[in-house]
Amino acid sequence: MKGLASIYGYGAYIPIYRIETKEIARVHTKGGEKAPVKTKSLPGPDEDSLTIAYEAAKNALKRAGIDPSLIEALYIGSESPPYAVKPSATVIAEALGFSRKLYGIDMEFACKAGTTAVISVAALVSAGVIKYGVGIGTDTAQGRPGDELEYTAAAGAAAYVLGPLSRDSVATIEHVYSYVTDTPDFWRREGEKFPMHTFRFTGDPAYFHHIESAARGLMEETGLKPSDFNYVVFHQPNVKFPQRMAQMLGFTEEQLRLGLLSGEIGNTYAAASLIGLANVLDHAKPGERILVVSFGSGAGSDALSIVVEEGIEARRKLAPKVSHYLSRKKLVDYAYYLKYRRYIHGVT
Incomplete structure (x- = not known):
């Protein structure tokens, strides 16, 4: 059996609160009801x-069925940590009962x-440094x-429990590939509350x-070629970019459908492609293959080929x-x- 590591458990979380695009447009512009991202x-x-x-992570552990004390690595990828100086990894590891002998880091x-967090933990497993770890x-x-950005910037998380290669797992990460360049399409300087971006330069x-x-x-x-994959998941800052990307690479709308969720929940940033993968895993059958390709401004992409296993x-x-999580929602004005986003100063 070939591969980097196996996925033993996966889990997603999407907050219950939603705002409609047309509600944002009501305040700032017009035409929000025509936007492909509805909420x-x-x-x-x-x-x-x-x-x-x-x-x-709690959902991922439920699926993995592994004693939390056996988890020896926790890598968390995010650009919106609650602390400027203090890791989230230690808080989550303590709360879930992970091993104190832990490779923990915020990325x-x-x-x-x-996706970089998932690949990093998978590499630790493949190298024999740890047996089980979690990437979030x-x-x-x-x-x-x-x-x-206000029309799409959203909230969500996805976690993956990784371990040694096994047919009894959820899936196997069979191959990965990363590509980066210095392309400054999006950034936020220290002390600034909101990011800056170069508009359409972010696309091409x-x-x-x-x-x-x-x-x-x-x-x-x-x-491998596009027809060798049953599903494809791209980073999804909106709906149009992944659809165009699928056409460019030769993938069909059906291959893309299950992994494209931004029309319903917006762009969940570091969680976007991983939540899309979780939704695919909710439906996929053993033996099917999934291509996941993330994108991070600055800029780079991770590609993962994943094969669904018997477990x-x-x-x-x-x-x-x-x-x-998609079905439970409460709309707010x-x-x-x-x-809720704490954009009104003095309100807690």
């Missing part, structure tokens, strides 16, 4: 990227930090009021060039599916949105 998720007043990561590479992508993304040459390069690089190294059938029913 976006937002954290409640008692939620942040750490708490939602905890919820996702940042914009929206690809989650989590974000409560920020968008300046009135900016384009940033998003499209990096995802295409990573996907083609993986397929060249493995000898998926029994394990996926042990924790809430992504559809559970723009005033509550500002309050």
Whole structure:
């Protein structure tokens, strides 16, 4: 059996609160009802990227069925940690009862930090440094009021428990490929509350060039082609970019459908492609192959080829599916949105 590591458990979490695009447009512009992203998720007043990561990790552990004390690595990818100086990894590890002999770290590479966390933990497993570890992508993304990002910047988390290669696992990461360049399409300086971006430059040459390069690089190294994959998941800052990317690479709408969730929940940044993968795993059958390609501004992409294993059938029913979080939602107006995102100074 070939591969880097196996996925023993996976879990997602999406906050219950949503705001409709047309509600944001009512305040700032017109035409929000025509936007492909209809609603976006937002954290409640008692939620942040750490708490939602905890919820996702708890779901992943339920599916894995592994004693938490056996977890010896926790890598968290996020660009919205609640502390500027203090790791989220130690809080989550303590709360879930992970081993004190722990390789724990908070990572940042914009929206690809989650897949990089998963690959890093898988590499520790493959090298024999640890037996089990957890990789998480989590974000409560920020968008300046009135900016384009405000229509899509959302909240969500996904976690993956990784371990030695096994047919009894959920899936196997069979190959990975990463591609990066210095492309400054999006950034936030120290002390600034909101990020800056270069508008359409974020699409081309940033998003499209990096995802295409990573996907083609993986397929060249493995000898695989688009028809060898049953599903494909791309980073999803909106709906149109992944759809165009699929056409560029030769994937069909059906291969893309299950992994494209941004129309319902917005762009969950470091969690986006990993939540899409979780939704695919909620439906996939043993033997099917999945291509996941993330994108992080600055800029880079991770590509992962994943094969579904026999253990998926029994394990996926042990924790809430992504559809559970998609179906439970509470709409709020723009005033509550500002309050929940703490954009109104002096309101807690």
